[in-house]
Amino acid sequence: MNVVILEGSARKKGNTARVLTWVEEELQTLGHDVERIYLHSKNLKGCMGCGKCKEKSELTGCIQKDDMPDVLKKVVGSQLTIFSSPLYFWGFSAQIKAVIDRTYSLYANANQPDHASLVEGQRQALVATGAGGFDENAEGMIDAFGRMQKYHKAVNAGTLFIGSCTTPDAMDDAIRQKAVEFCRKIVS
16 A cells, blocks of 8 residues: 655654654555655645635646645555644644645535545545643544545544653553554554
């Protein structure tokens, strides 16, 4: 399976990065081709809501000049896309939120009989980390991610939330095992 991991944390050696390393290693062990994209190093602009992407037939059709077309081409070309983010104020980081918002260009005629999507049928998963627990903290992010699949016409393959994170070094083998089990679930 061709897998794209969208690393939505600014910290290259933070909690989200540590979990993603375990996810990437396990997916490769299982025989999948994995490309991890560190979004913080990209020039990614947020969606302007102008609707110009709906007027053009090319992949993104966006009038902005940035690195997003390359990122979205990789997403469209994958069989599984893993979105990832630390939990910031009950939501996604700016890096992954920019990508999520710009996926608006990947579908047309939402909620209409001719609703079409360039990622229809694709498996999508979420990896998130946070300093707090799940309750009254991560529900909004998880809910928003699940709602996105409706517009993408994609399959929600699963969600992994690792809460009560302090530092990457404090993550133990039990957390690594959760990442391994998550990988096996999202590719089955």
